[in-house]
Amino acid sequence: MSEQQPLVVKLGGTLLESDKALEALFSTLKAFVNESNRQLVLVHGGGVLVDNQLKAMGLTSTKKNGLRVTPFEQIPVIAGALAGTANKLLLAQAIAHEIPSVGLCLADGGLCRVSQLDPELGAVGQIEGGDATLVTSLLSGGFLPIVSSIGITFDGKLMNVNADQAATAIAEIxxxxxxxxxxxxxxxxxxxxRIAHLTEADAFELMDKNIIKDGMAVKVKAALKATKTLGRPVAVGSWRYPEQLLSLLAGESEHGTRISH
Incomplete structure (x- = not known):
């Protein structure tokens, strides 16, 4: 990976449930930044926290084609879990590791343009890149932007955006x-x-066979979109093994999957 390009890292899964995993991740991220002098942007979801919060309130949640159906009456709860709890848990780890950071959502500074994706999904956002000025200013100032996947439409409605799609849009801009x-x-x-290298043709073949499906299909489609827009591969891997994560962030291919078109 070149030193010039910023690196967008999308965080997901059960990471936010484990203080130990978060501590290991941020130790690795700090070591990576110190060694490479790369500018980092973190983009996160927090589906596990959303599930827990909804369950605690006696609410249920379903998914359609890998995306969470988000009734408008639930969006305050989901926004609180993602832009609130999840974002600040990550910010707290950054502070504990002496990484200057700022917590954001997709609407801050007009970073991403969001509209309703499908009325059947409720408050689920379709995302496009917007204005990178705020984030580039933060990066230039030495800050780590930590961006939650909550967006806001032009008419002021909160939207739940798939975090893989959000990370792709931010990487593009x-x-x-x-x-x-x-x-x-x-x-x-x-x-x-594990598939070390995945092309678009192979990906769609695995989707046709229902091997790549649901949330992973959403992730792969977002990655494929990014490879076309950015003209470079996208890496998919695990946060579980810090020693592997360094090589994954550095663009080495012995860990994770590198997706290219």
């Missing part, structure tokens, strides 16, 4: 490189084995 981190070691084939 920054012309950044993109790494997506989740619970799994990468994209897996029908036998549960």
């Amino acid at each position: 920054l012309d950044a490189e993109l790494v997506m981190l989740s619970d799994v070691s990468g994209i897996l084939d029908g036998k549960g084995q």
Whole structure:
């Protein structure tokens, strides 16, 4: 990976449930920044926190094609879990590791333009890149932007945006490189084995066979979009092993899956 491009890191999965995992991740991120002098942007969801909060309130949640159906009456709860709790848990770890950071959502500074994706999904946002001025200013000032996947429409409605799609949009407007981190070691084939390199043709074949499906299909489609827009591969891997994460962030291919068109 070149030193010039910022690096957008999407965080997901059960990471936010474990203080130990968060501590290990931020130790690794700090070491990476110190060694590479790269500018980082973190983009996160927090589905596990959303599930827990909804359950605590006696509310249920369903998914359609890998996206969370978000009734408008639930969006205050979901926004609180993502832009509130999840964002500040990550900010707290950054502060504990002496990383100057700012917590944001997709609407801050007009970073991303969001509209309703599908009335059947409720308050779920379709995302496009917007204005990178605020984030580039923060990066230039030495800050780590930590961006939650809550967006706001032009008429002021809160929207829940898929975090993989959000990370892709932010990478596009920054012309950044993109790494997506989740619970799994990468994209897996029908036998549960990690795929080191995945092309668009192979990806759609695995989707047709229902091997890549639901949330992983959303992730792969977002990554494929980014590879076309950015003209460079996107890495998908796990946050679980800090020693592997350094090589993944550095663009080495022995860990995770590198997606290219």
